[in-house]
Amino acid sequence: MSLDDLNDDVTAAYTDIGDELALSLDRETRNELALLETALEPEETDELVRRAIHMLFQSTVDTGKLDFQLRTAYDVTYDEYLSGMTFEEMTGADQYPSMDDERRYQF
Template structure:
């Protein structure tokens, strides 16, 4: 997979979120959400879910887990995704043909 595949998958998921996103919660999650709502008193419960997603995203980026998953699935890193170019494209390494080591020094 590639950077283009990642961009396509992100756009597809983003488009799928346009409607209301319904999430089923287990008992433990409901309890934790209720406690957070009581303690933090947000305007609406959706705000807590948004904060939770931001925190999960941030910790995944900071620990390197996102880069690991992206490299495993798409062979790119988060920085490459943000820039829209792979490291090879940024450095120009993909512009040169590969050398044939067997024929390199033949005259």
């Protein structure tokens, strides 16, 4: 897979999610959410879910798990996704033809 595939998949997922997200909660998650809502008193419960997603995203980026998953599935990193080009494209390494080591030193 490639950077273009990742962009296509992110766009498709973004469209599928839309503005609203129906979500079912298990007992443990519902209990934790109720406790957080009581303690933090947000204007809406949705705010806590948004914060949770931001925190999960940030910790996934900070620990390198996102880069690992992206490299495994798409052969790109988060930085490459943000810049819109691969490391090879940034450095110009993809401009040169590959070396043929068998014929390299033949005259």
